[in-house]
Amino acid sequence: MDEETREIVSSFVAESREAIDEVEPLLIEMSASGEAPNADVLAKVFRLFHSMKGSAGYLQFCSIERVTHRAETVLVDLRTGAATPTPALIEALCRVLDAVRERLAQVAETGIDEDKAGEFETLGLNLGELSRKTVASAGSVGSSSTTTPAAAASIVTQPTSDGVSLSDLIEPFIVEGRDLLDACEQALLSLETDPEASAPVATAFRALHSFKGNCGFLGFGEIERLAHAAETLLEAVKEGDVTRSANVIGALLATVDALRTAVARLPGDSAFPEAAIQVAALVKVEANARSNMAETRIGRILIQRGDISSDDLIEALVVEERPVGQVLAERGLLSPAQLDAALVEQAQRRGVAPSNETRTVEKPQTSLRVDVGKLDALMDLVGELIIAETAVIHAPSSQGAGDLRDLPKAFAQLDRITRSLQNVAMSLRMVPIEATFRKMIRVVRDVANKQGKRVTLKLEGEETEVDKTVAEIISDPLVHLLRNAVDHGIEMPAVRAQRGKPVEGTLKLSASHVGGEIWVRIQDDGGGISRARVLEKAVERGLTSAADASSLTDAHVYAFIFESGFSTAAAVTDISGRGVGLDVVKRQIERVKGRIDVSSVPEQGTTITLRIPLTMAIIEGMLVRVGDTSFTIPLLCIRESMVPRAQDVTHLADGEEIVRIRGQLLPVLRMHRFYGIEPRHERLEDGILVVVEDGGQAVCLFVDELIGQRQTVIKGLSGFLGDPRALSGCTVLGDGRISLILDVAGLINTVPCAA
């Protein structure tokens, strides 16, 4: 694969993966609801399959194209009511998605879509079969039994069954259509400046193809026909059958304009009489361009120049697929000089300079969709900031005149605006957690099916916004936790019936903002966690002693399940129970500075709450000094700070110091010794102790002095520095100096007897 193809393929793979992620939950909802599918949803699924097919076709990934085409056909059947969404059919569609996903990984690597085992062929046939079966049964329901009018009615009136008519689908089509046409236009324009590039051709083709598909689905025949004609021309451009002259690109751009006009008339008027004229114009341009291309074939030029005879040319053409000129030159029929001259002429006729080899490479997607409202708020605040700045600069007192009373007011205003700016700027990084949540629908369904359990997954607070990184990082932990909830939490239907619970278990996945944190909660109404069994296992693994066991709080006991290798499941299933997973969950959540709370009631269910700080970018911190170095301790970790009295300090034989604070004995960690810094104070009574805690453990940090509380913008330490102990980053102070941020959990881990 050359660089350019690789770019195109990787963008195809990324797009398709996104599409699959979008289709999957929709399909499962379709089967879960058991009702006639919503036409809106069907249209969406259809579109996603269709654009995948279009792109695959363009890139000649034949088996992906064929299987997505089958899926598309099934969806059309579903829409027209020719098939019903039976669980088996949905299952088959899901399997197609899985297979395509796997194939995409292969394609991404090799650039080849090879269906060696004929797996895709089987999948596709299977799909068609299933679809036909449902047709048969639907037919029999409709004709033979009038006793089930509800079922029949739901099929017959399907497209409008839940009040969604074609007109409801047009609105999204218009929006999407405009975007697609814009994308197409952009690509064509970049082609105009750089005719040799192939990436824009691919982009334009894909956009146009999706657009065409949408038109077809909605029955806008005339618009579809024009889009199709443009697509054909683009195909010819891609194949190199026509020149990439200003004429051709101009015609394509004119077509985009015409299509835009057609879209603008919707939803009122879907007739598009001009289409025929436009199509004719396109066909003419194509024909001209093709003959031009023939004109500019090197062989013809050479004959016209009298350098070779036509017999020579024919002979040369027979020799494989190599540049004709080269073949002729090798046979001595043509001198290098003659060939060069002809090549220059060819280039001139095509209107392209021969050395024009620059390529515009499409950049990988690093952009983020941002709500316009947020941008407006940002602009407003910047406006305010400029006014406030002027107020400060031109305040009489800052120009050496007048009293100082106006200055604090201006500063207060500036402070308010800065804070708001900080909030808005941070909100730009926030995305709704919805996408992450919706991926879980499939996970729960699969595990439940495999186990023969019945589970409904309820999503709540999907609109809750989280930092983009957080949304990505919590995805895996959520998968683990939900699998566990279904596997260990929810009981088998029979057991549930016995316990007097509804046979169908309920899993609730919710997100909400609480204080400065996001709480993601997984709640099941299953059997709960057995405290006795967890303790038994914990003692067995030496995590606690039998003597201590009874005094531990529930929270403490449940925390054991997140230790590595810990599992209380009697049976190790292929889903969970090996004790792998939950410790990974804990580690992942800790990466985003989050915590996990577990609560459980026997026979009523378990609730696991992931508590993740709203942002990892700014924290409230306490600035302390040790010698000449300043450290920042996250305020959330600080319990208190105090100057110890000599009589409260106990010295252990090995040099460890223990301080008694409110009846609790806490170890002292001398920061200057830990980091090898020359301190101002050696005696504990001269400095200050900061009591920090994490995960229920506390230690006293001995520092020289407290400087004060600060809003701290966290910056990572350069990866070049390796991994210094117990530092999570650094921050720049108001005076430009740098303070190192302590990682309290890491510090506590280094103290052997932290209590």
Add this chain to the structure above:
Amino acid sequence: MEATRIEEEEPGESQHAKFLTFVLGAETYALDIRHVREIIGMQKITTVPDVPPFIKGVINLRGKVIPVMDVRARFRLPLRDYDDRTCIIVIHVREWSVGLVVDTVSEVLDIPADQIEPPPRVAGATSARFLDGMGKVGERVRLLLNAEALLGASGEVTL
């Protein structure tokens, strides 16, 4: 269009021969200018624990925190006090920006490829493994530094 084309050509061969030279004790070293981002005066350096002694700490470069290496310490040359001629050369190699403390910066030189000889294989020369070659400029010799080797092979700052 013109401008982008010029930019695209930049990583090509044409710039290869440009070097920034700086002084360390008696020797003059040369650094491929493609790695150099900027040259700044001495800054207040914040020490960081748990790093090798030649890493002096971090500085605040307009809000960006970057590590600083004392090249004398890296070459195990005798240390000298920083003065007003001491400079920090900010280089960017692989994904890192790192400041290099040097005695002073001298000039930017063109050294044609045919004037560059491979580094001498002298046993015991501490700095030899950081060299890409020796550049002849008139009668004098400039030691061409390998920025990647200077920073350490894999980002593990090792001695």
